[in-house]
Amino acid sequence: MSEVAEAAEAVKEPKEPLFSKKNKKLLTDPLNDDNPITIQVLGICSALAITVQVKQAFVMALSVLVVMIGANLIVSWMRNLIPSRVRIIVQLVIVAALVILVDQVLKAFVYDVSKQLSVFVGLIITNCIIMGRLEAFALGNKAWPSFLDAIGNAAGYGWILIAVAVVRELFGSGKLWGYQVVPDAFYEFGYFNNGLMILPPMALITVGIIIWIQRAKNTKLIEEH
Amino acid sequence: MSNAIHNFLEKNVKPNFDAGGKLEKYYPAYDALETFLFVPGHTTSGKGSHIRDGIDMKRTMIMVVLAMVPALLFGIWNTGYQHFLALGETSTFMDNVLYGALKVLPIVVVSYGAGLAVEFTFAIINKHQVNEGFLVSGMLIPLCLPVEIPLWMVAAATIFAVIIGKEVFGGTGMNILNVALTARAFLFFAYPTWMSGDKVWIGGGTDQAVQYADGSTGATLLAQATEKSSGFINAAGAQYGDTFWDAFMGFIPGSIGETSTFAILIGAAILLITGIGSWKIMLSGVLGAYVMGLLFNMWGANEFMMVPAHYHLVFGGFAFGIVFMATDPVTASQTATGKYIYGFLIGFLGIMIRVFNPAYPEGIMLAILFMNVMAPLIDHYVIQANVKRRNKRLQTVAA
Numbered sequence: 001m002s003e004v005a006e007a008a009e010a011v012k013e014p015k016e017p018l019f020s021k022k023n024k025k026l027l028t029d030p031l032n033d034d035n036p037i038t039i040q041v042l043g044i045c046s047a048l049a050i051t052v053q054v055k056q057a058f059v060m061a062l063s064v065l066v067v068m069i070g071a072n073l074i075v076s077w078m079r080n081l082i083p084s085r086v087r088i089i090v091q092l093v094i095v096a097a098l099v100i101l102v103d104q105v106l107k108a109f110v111y112d113v114s115k116q117l118s119v120f121v122g123l124i125i126t127n128c129i130i131m132g133r134l135e136a137f138a139l140g141n142k143a144w145p146s147f148l149d150a151i152g153n154a155a156g157y158g159w160i161l162i163a164v165a166v167v168r169e170l171f172g173s174g175k176l177w178g179y180q181v182v183p184d185a186f187y188e189f190g191y192f193n194n195g196l197m198i199l200p201p202m203a204l205i206t207v208g209i210i211i212w213i214q215r216a217k218n219t220k221l222i223e224e225h
Numbered sequence: 226m227s228n229a230i231h232n233f234l235e236k237n238v239k240p241n242f243d244a245g246g247k248l249e250k251y252y253p254a255y256d257a258l259e260t261f262l263f264v265p266g267h268t269t270s271g272k273g274s275h276i277r278d279g280i281d282m283k284r285t286m287i288m289v290v291l292a293m294v295p296a297l298l299f300g301i302w303n304t305g306y307q308h309f310l311a312l313g314e315t316s317t318f319m320d321n322v323l324y325g326a327l328k329v330l331p332i333v334v335v336s337y338g339a340g341l342a343v344e345f346t347f348a349i350i351n352k353h354q355v356n357e358g359f360l361v362s363g364m365l366i367p368l369c370l371p372v373e374i375p376l377w378m379v380a381a382a383t384i385f386a387v388i389i390g391k392e393v394f395g396g397t398g399m400n401i402l403n404v405a406l407t408a409r410a411f412l413f414f415a416y417p418t419w420m421s422g423d424k425v426w427i428g429g430g431t432d433q434a435v436q437y438a439d440g441s442t443g444a445t446l447l448a449q450a451t452e453k454s455s456g457f458i459n460a461a462g463a464q465y466g467d468t469f470w471d472a473f474m475g476f477i478p479g480s481i482g483e484t485s486t487f488a489i490l491i492g493a494a495i496l497l498i499t500g501i502g503s504w505k506i507m508l509s510g511v512l513g514a515y516v517m518g519l520l521f522n523m524w525g526a527n528e529f530m531m532v533p534a535h536y537h538l539v540f541g542g543f544a545f546g547i548v549f550m551a552t553d554p555v556t557a558s559q560t561a562t563g564k565y566i567y568g569f570l571i572g573f574l575g576i577m578i579r580v581f582n583p584a585y586p587e588g589i590m591l592a593i594l595f596m597n598v599m600a601p602l603i604d605h606y607v608i609q610a611n612v613k614r615r616n617k618r619l620q621t622v623a624a
Contacts, residue, residue, distance in 0.1 A: 190375055196415035205389060212393065 018144065026148040030156030032218060037160040038211045039221065042128040047161055048203040050120050054177050057165035059113045061158030063102045063121060065151070068130055070098045072150035075138040082139075091134045092125065099124045129157055164206045172197030253348035253355050282397075286360040288499050292492035293364050293549060297333075299488040300481040301325035304372050307478050308428035328372050328428045329481055332379055337363040339380040343387040347396065358397030358404070358555070359387065365405030365549060368482025369542060369590075370412065371425040378416055382408040402597050403556050406546075406590055413590070421586070426478035445479045447541040447579065447586035472539040483545035486538070493548045502552040505561065506568035510547040513572025514538060521580055529580050537576050546589035547571065556597040560607040567603055571596045 016023070036042045050056045074094050075082070082090050103121045106114040114121065124130065133153050138146040169175055171194045174182035182191070196202050215221050241248045242255040305321030305328075316324075340359045348355040366383055390407035391400040413420045426445055471477055475485025483489070496502030518534025525531050537543060551557065551571050558567040571592050578588025585591060 190377070192375075192378075192416050192419075194415040195417060196411060199414060208393075 027152040030152040036129045051165040054165045057161045065154035068150040068154045072138040072146040076146035283357045286357045292495040295488040295491040296482040299485040332367040336366040339383040356397035362404040373425040483542040486544040505564040509568030510572040513569035517576040558600045563603040
């Protein structure tokens with residue numbers, strides 16, 4: 001008996017520091033080099049749908065962050081209990097439960113934003129980024145790295161969402177966070193808000209321009225021909 | 226004289242831009258301007274079975290610009306004519322032309338200025354030569370816009386269209402969508418109040434103080450038709466005399482260059498004689514529109530559907546789109562069979578959108594953009610069908 005325990009002790013890896021180089025990469029990679037939206041092209045639907053206003057985008061990013069942390073932690077803790085044949089449905093149940101929680105909280109505290117986000121809060125369940133991280137990371141890693149991975153990916157998703165929303169709200173409505181920032185003098189001078197910015201195609205084009213800038217700056221991402 | 230200028234350029238100016246010169250970085254800009262003035266020394270040789278003609282791209286583009294000149298000149302005159310007509314004042318030919326020139330030429334200048342600035346910037350960054358494609362786009366953009374469009378909007382749309390519509394795909398020859406129509410679509414969706422209604426089509430119409438004379442509505446014929454007021458042809462006829470004839474000659478409000486089907490036909494003749502525009506696309510486009518018009522006549526569910534099919538050919542931007550935009554060699558189908566399908570569907574869909582959707586009276590723009598996207602697909606199937614047919618023939622011969 002004690003031999004087995006000793007053997008287990010011997011196999012155990014030396015304790016990793018909480019923010020080792022590897023763990024830090026989990027946090028920072030999704031922000032740029034491995035961004036879920038601009039590099040992996042996941043979660044595009046919500047990036048197109050709820051980036052008309054910064055406030056919506058921010059609430060959405062926060063919701064995804066909460067769901068993702070919860071789901072990654074729970075799946076990571078349960079990873080040795082989940083039979084691999086039914087793992088997708090188990091993941092779905094976990095994510096769905098968390099999304100319902102988030103939805104109730106939004107309805108209770110920020111009802112107007114919840115109304116505007118409407119079906120898209122529910123659709124977090126089908127957000128490819130969350131399923132992707134659960135499948136690719138949480139199922140095979142311990143809780144702490146999974147937690148960091150969740151924060152990193154949700155932040156990578158969130159900053160793109162907010163960047164797109166800033167562009168669209170600024171040019172589409174002349175506002176940021178609901179407050180007018182384009183001075184009245186501009187409008188008197190003949191400036192008009194760009195109606196195309198409000199429409200979903202412009203979100204796609206904005207994401208495209210962000211990808212363009214990112215690849216121009218980050219030469220690692222340019223594929224070889 | 227021109228030889229002297231050429232020698233001066235070659236001896237004193239060009240060395241600065243050549244490799245090793247002070248201004249080497251700006252060689253593309255120099256090259257673009259020089260070939261404007263002189264035939265370059267590096268045209269394609271006439272050898273090779275697929276080369277029919279050694280004409281270089283700049284001459285091709287200039288021919289298209291020349292073909293648009295009748296429409297431009299008529300547009301300038303008509304701008305003045307509509308302005309004084311709406312005010313109920315009498316005007317001479319020169320009044321019309323002067324007023325129109327003051328209104329139209331700034332739009333042309335802004336369009337060229339903004340577009341060429343983007344082209345030159347990209348050429349210098351990417352170290353390639355300035356492509357000539359924008360010569361045509363820069364003229365198409367003003368011709369398909371309402372005369373009252375603010376100049377900064379023209380600049381914004383042009384920059385958007387050249388960068389997003391063309392440069393991101395790799396510049397002239399690589400674009401999927403027609404650049405000029407991208408600019409127009411941008412304006413149409415971004416600033417709808419400046420692209421429709423009854424104020425923007427007539428010079429000075431957006432001025433609050435302007436009062437239209439009796440009988441003049443300021444709306445385009447298409448806009449009037451979509452309102453579906455009964456007997457619209459007759460009502461329009463009261464304003465214009467003979468509606469069909471006026472619409473054919475272009476004495477009606479509309480985008481600057483598209484009102485006169487007659488002027489556009491002169492341009493079409495130039496394109497066809499020089500072999501630059503595809504007659505297959507033009508012919509099948511007109512056929513497609515006519516067939517759709519006849520189908521609507523048979524259906525006849527509302528006033529607009531009852532409009533005789535041949536009226537559709539002279540209303541709105543149909544003629545302009547089919548002659549100058551659908552035939553854009555970059556965005557159209559490349560195969561011969563594909564051209565027939567492509568042109569037919571542009572006419573067919575254009576009239577369908579025009580009649581079905583009152584919000585988009587200018588269906589031709591959307592139809593051409595849609596078919597631009599579909600053109601590679603059409604080509605793919607045409608080529609696959611050809612491969613299949615020849616394989617079959619090979620097998621029969623072998624058997």
